[in-house]
Amino acid sequence: xxxxxxxxxxxxxxxxxxxxxxxxxxxxxxxxxxxxxxxxxxxxxxxxxxxxxxxxxxxxxxxxxxxxxxxxxxxxxxxxxxxxxxxxxxxxxxxxxxxxxxxxxxxxxxxxxxxxxxxxxxxxxxxxxxxxxxxxxxxxxxxxxxxxxxxxxxxxxxxxxxxxxxxxxxxxxxxxxxxxxxxxxxxxxxxxxxxxxxxxxxxxxxxxxxxxxxxxxxxxxxxxxxxxxxxxxxxxxxxxxxxxxxxxxxxxxxxxxxxxxxxxxxxxxxxxxxxxxxxxxxxxxxxxxxxxxxxxxxxxxxxxxxxxxxxxxxxxxxx
Amino acid sequence: xxxxxxxxxxxxxxxxxxxxxxxxxxxxxxxxxxxxxxxxxxxxxxxxxxxxxxxxxxxxxxxxxxxxxxxxxxxxxxxxxxxxxxxxxxxxxxxxxxxxxxxxxxxxxxxxxxxxxxxxxxxxxxxxxxxxxxxxxxxxxxxxxxxxxxxxxxxxxxxxxxxxxxxxxxxxxxxxxxxxxxxxxxxxxxxxxxxxxxxxxxxxxxxxxxxxxxxxxxxxxxxxxxxxxxxxxxxxxxxxxxxxxxxxxxxxxxxxxxxxxxxxxxxxxxxxxxxxxxxxxxxxxxxxxxxxxxxxxxxxxxxxxxxxxxxxxxxxxxxxxxxxxxxxxxxxxxxxxxxxxxxxxxxxxxxxxxxxxxxxxxxxx
Numbered sequence: 298x299x300x301x302x303x304x305x306x307x308x309x310x311x312x313x314x315x316x317x318x319x320x321x322x323x324x325x326x327x328x329x330x331x332x333x334x335x336x337x338x339x340x341x342x343x344x345x346x347x348x349x350x351x352x353x354x355x356x357x358x359x360x361x362x363x364x365x366x367x368x369x370x371x372x373x374x375x376x377x378x379x380x381x382x383x384x385x386x387x388x389x390x391x392x393x394x395x396x397x398x399x400x401x402x403x404x405x406x407x408x409x410x411x412x413x414x415x416x417x418x419x420x421x422x423x424x425x426x427x428x429x430x431x432x433x434x435x436x437x438x439x440x441x442x443x444x445x446x447x448x449x450x451x452x453x454x455x456x457x458x459x460x461x462x463x464x465x466x467x468x469x470x471x472x473x474x475x476x477x478x479x480x481x482x483x484x485x486x487x488x489x490x491x492x493x494x495x496x497x498x499x500x501x502x503x504x505x506x507x508x509x510x511x512x513x514x515x516x517x518x519x520x521x522x523x524x525x526x527x528x529x530x531x532x533x534x535x536x537x538x539x540x541x542x543x544x545x546x547x548x549x550x551x552x553x554x555x556x557x558x559x560x561x562x563x564x565x566x567x568x569x570x571x572x573x574x575x576x577x578x579x580x581x582x583x584x585x586x587x588x589x590x591x592x593x594x595x596x597x598x599x600x601x602x603x604x605x606x607x608x609x610x611x612x613x614x615x616x
Numbered sequence: 617x618x619x620x621x622x623x624x625x626x627x628x629x630x631x632x633x634x635x636x637x638x639x640x641x642x643x644x645x646x647x648x649x650x651x652x653x654x655x656x657x658x659x660x661x662x663x664x665x666x667x668x669x670x671x672x673x674x675x676x677x678x679x680x681x682x683x684x685x686x687x688x689x690x691x692x693x694x695x696x697x698x699x700x701x702x703x704x705x706x707x708x709x710x711x712x713x714x715x716x717x718x719x720x721x722x723x724x725x726x727x728x729x730x731x732x733x734x735x736x737x738x739x740x741x742x743x744x745x746x747x748x749x750x751x752x753x754x755x756x757x758x759x760x761x762x763x764x765x766x767x768x769x770x771x772x773x774x775x776x777x778x779x780x781x782x783x784x785x786x787x788x789x790x791x792x793x794x795x796x797x798x799x800x801x802x803x804x805x806x807x808x809x810x811x812x813x814x815x816x817x818x819x820x821x822x823x824x825x826x827x828x829x830x831x832x833x834x835x836x837x838x839x840x841x842x843x844x845x846x847x848x849x850x851x852x853x854x855x856x857x858x859x860x861x862x863x864x865x866x867x868x869x870x871x872x873x874x875x876x877x878x879x880x881x882x883x884x885x886x887x888x889x890x891x892x893x894x895x896x897x898x899x900x901x902x903x904x905x906x907x908x909x910x911x912x913x914x915x916x917x918x919x920x921x922x923x924x925x926x927x928x929x930x931x932x933x934x935x936x937x938x939x940x941x942x943x944x945x946x947x948x949x950x951x952x953x954x955x956x957x958x959x960x961x962x963x964x965x966x967x968x969x970x971x972x973x974x975x976x977x978x979x980x981x
Contacts, residue, residue, distance in 0.1 A: 333777075442631070443631060443634055443635060443638070446631065446635060446957065446960055446961055446964075447635060447638065447639070447957065448915075448919065448953060448956040448957060448960065450922055451919075451922070451937055451941075451949075451952070451953055451956065452639070452642065452953075454922075454937075454938065454941050455642060455643060455941060455949065456642060458941055458942075459642070459643070459645055543781070547783050550783060550785070551783060551785060551923060554783075554785045554923070555922070555923065555926070555938060556942075557941075567785075570785060570786065570789065573789065574789060574927065578793075578797045578804065579797065581789060581792065581793040581797055582790075582793035582794065582797070582798065585786065585789040585790060585793060586790065586793075588786075589782075589783070589785075589786030589789065589790065590786075592783055592786060593781055593782050593783070593786060596780075596781040596783075597777060597778065597781035600777055600780060600781055601777065604777075
């Protein structure tokens with residue numbers, strides 16, 4: 298690790314870069330030496346790009362039904378003049394490869410939104426709790442404990458199935474209701490870890506000299522929280538957020554797989570697996586392989602990145 | 617220590633009170649009740665009949681204590697009065713041991729009996745998978761800590777990453793497609809072969825009751841147990857692989873922590889053989905944090921695995937739970953949630969206590 302920093306400093310001198318070497322530059326240098334994290338970063342970027350560019354890459358529309366060619370195996374030729382079904386077709390003859398790309402858009406964006414929202418809520422609650430102390434801290438932390446003790450998956454199932462019963466909500470939000478519901482329930486159960494993390498970090502920062510100096514300069518509590526406490530807790534928040542991102546992808550897929558998450562026709566990797574489970578057994582392998590593989594590779598990449606980030610951002614390592 | 621236990625127990629009971637209230641309110645927020653399907657299936661059932669049925673089950677009362685404005689048979693409003701609310705009523709009954717009766721799944725069956733029917737299957741599945749996971753994870757974890765940064769360590773760590781990133785619903789479907797459908801080595805689900813009399817749980821019950829229960833199974837217990845083990849293998853592999861990932865990482869981390877301690881150097885300085893140093897001084901101490909994790913696995917032992925049980929049609933608590941949610945069978949759902957929450961809360965306490973018992977360095981005040 299020491300050599301990485303030294304090289305960076307040398308490079309900076311050689312190129313006469315005017316900008317000084319920051320903590321983030323050092324972290325990036327360390328991350329680049331983490332082979333698995335780099336592998337994760339590259340594959341996650343590729344997957345995200347493929348999903349974002351789905352309208353261009355996908356050979357078929359994800360809703361295009363062709364009842365004459367249902368349950369086709371891998372690499373089956375399409376109808377005359379149409380592209381090949383690389384990963385086969387599903388029950389309704391829809392191209393699995395194309396659906397996979399569109400499903401990735403939903404799965405990834407749901408996970409991104411959920412992670413960011415829970416990070417925001419968790420950071421806010423943790424920072425308030427740590428900065429305020431006293432009764433506020435006790436109440437907020439007991440509530441966090443309570444939420445952590447609740448059985449998660451069972452309550453996620455209940456919440457998402459009961460929210461769907463509200464007709465007014467359906468009229469208000471429309472056909473994407475199931476997506477909105479899943480984001481909501483996953484955020485409700487997603488913020489506690491971050492809150493505890495940020496609170497711990499704020500508590501340890503609060504007693505440090507630079508905060509006292511800021512106080513002496515007359516800064517307001519809000520300013521201290523948002524300009525000093527939260528930015529200084531950023532490193533653990535980033536690591537936790539990365540690992541949470543993978544967890545959310547699995548949670549969303551699990552709910553959709555059980556039929557309580559995102560509802561068809563909107564495809565996600567989870568509900569594609571749900572459809573695979575209901576297909577005749579002889580087609581199970583072809584139907585289930587690719588959606589699950591996408592979940593696996595995505596989550597694996599994210600876990601690798603998270604592991605790398607933890608090593609890279611850990612200030613205890615020699616610089 | 618006694619003080620600590622008493623204080624924590626009281627805290628836990630208060631916590632359980634709030635948890636149960638939260639669960640009850642969330643469950644009852646949803647519109648709809650047990651008689652909705654009745655009204656849909658039979659047009660001759662009128663609104664007032666449904667209302668009367670709801671009144672019988674106290675479903676017209678407020679959820680939390682508050683104002684209750686009843687209506688009479690003809691729908692005319694009666695004077696409002698204070699009502700203790702459904703939650704308090706329900707809580708009193710639950711504490712008294714009356715967990716209610718199923719609304720839809722097995723109409724009229726007490727929830728406790730339904731849980732009793734499923735418990736054995738879940739404990740079998742979860743217990744076996746925990747044992748298998750520990751059997752492989754602990755040696756692998758210890759080995760990869762002792763030989764840190766060796767090939768074994770890298771392979772073990774990478775495998776752990778794989779296990780954590782593979783969702784059970786995918787590994788379950790893939791194992792089923794490969795080993796049950798393609799090679800026909802295992803059944804695709806269920807607990808016993810069709811036509812087989814008695815399953816593994818009944819056979820075990822017969823053996824442990826010395827033949828008093830299930831007398832018709834006499835002489836066939838062994839076959840039933842073998843058949844049951846054959847059926848449980850795929851779900852056990854799925855769950856064990858998933859659990860192994862985290863157990864390996866925990867064991868490794870815990871062992872690495874111990875290896876750094878001074879007493880390890882002392883043990884070596886005394887001239888002990890490396891094997892004794894690692895196993896007797898290192899490994900035994902590294903088990904301390906694992907006790908906590910083992911306690912935290914208790915709720916799962918009874919709560920079951922919702923996903924794996926539903927993939928392999930295993931008649932355990934997890935599958936009952938998801939069926940109950942799908943069938944709006946709230947008494948069953950409430951019963952299962954109360955069990956899981958209670959076990960979680962007290963497993964936490966047990967973990968803290970055992971931790972202090974095993975490790976004298978830890979003292980609670």
